[in-house]
Amino acid sequence: MLFWILVAALTAALAVILLYPLLRGAKAADNIRAGEAAVYRDQLRELDRDLNGGLITPEEADYARAEIGRRLIAVSADEPAETPKPARHHRFTEAFVLLVLPVLGLCLYLTTGRPDLPSQPLEARLENPGNDVAVLITKAERHLAEKPDDGKGWDVLAPIYFRTMRVNDAQVAYRNAIRLLGPSPVRLDGLAETLMAVSDGVVTEEARQVLEQSLTLEPDNPRARFYIALSMEQAGRPDEARQAFEALAKQSPADAPWLPLVNEHIAMNGGAKSGAGPAAPGAGPAAPGAGPAAPGNPTQQDVAAAETMSAGDRQQMIRGMVESLDAKLNEDPNNFEGWVRLVRSYAVLNDKDRAAGALKRGLAAFPPPGEQGRQLLALARELGIATEGATQ
DSSP states (O other): OOHHHHHHHHHHHHHHHHHHHHHHHHHHHTTHHHHHHHHHHHHHHHHHHHHHHTOHHHHHEEEEEHHHHHHHHHHHHHHHTTTTTGGOOOOHHHHIIIIHHHHHHHHHHHHOTTTSOOOOOOHHHHSOOOTTTHHHHEEEEEEHHOOOHHHHHHHHHHHHHHHTHHHHHHHHHHHHHHHHHHHOOOHHHHHHHHHHHHTTOOOOOHHHHHHHHHHHOTTTTTHHHHHEEEEHHHOOOOOHHHHHHHHHHHSTTTTTTHHHHHHHHHHHHHHHHSSSSSSOOOOOOOTTTOOOOOTTOOOOHHHHHTTTOOOOHHHHHHHHHHHHHHHHHHHHHHOOHHHHHHHHHHTTTHHHHHHHHHHHHHHHOTTTTTTTHHHHHHHHHHHTTTTTTOOO
């Protein structure tokens, strides 16, 4: 019953708000002519004061008085004819506001709403959270507040925090899970990714140490090996990074989902992709469009020239290749792998603004609802590139 009382009160308040300008406008119309006449009478009194004060001559006063009198007579003559018009209210509009709008709102609510549904406070929602992730997280947090030594709880909550971009909470959860349950490759890799997310995609020294600890538990861990190679690339050691990526490509099965990304980094660091020249033993085929003909790929001559350059010249050459890829993608945006390379290349060059711009253009060609669009967004999160506004 209280609900319907509140609905009625809100409907009445809304009706008053909508009707007030209409009613006020009618009353204002009644006073338009009277207001004009009052202004002219004030002008006549002001004219007499100016004449008595010697501010104007009698001839000027007579001329002005005649003009004001003419306007006052015109207003007074129009008054009877104009008076009935303001009395006409907006009957149809008022009836629409008072009757039709509330009825339409009520019908819409009865059609789409659930007036019979009982209220469900937070405690009840916690008992039956369904698929509400926020409620599930709240429930887990309450449980861990009561039992902070529940390692399994922290282990479950940590990746959920990370996926919902609560990276600081994820870092705490991963550390607690490792402290209580012991280190494992999955927990250590998750902690390392969280540390990288906090540092905007940079593999910090702490993250590298965590990854090395993960490799001691699982030497063939491809995720840890990838990020360690990425740390070498970010530290400006392209030769070491290339060798690490090539070793990872050699270890990976031909259909490994991460192999195209590894090949991209091999090419970015002066090497040849698998399938784009002498293939690394055991390496899988290059991703579609990843051969030498794909826009922006380095040629064998580029690779050979880069090996003889200084670090500064090599960096300049890489930037020129990235800008060339950018221009080619503007001409032909239907190259998913090209957008992946471009976004990652700008991120490696520490040009986050251009990386965000490339991400936005790539998502225009491959919208987020599709698989390729989701991969671009996942890449942006990995590199610490802001995705706000990129999907608009």
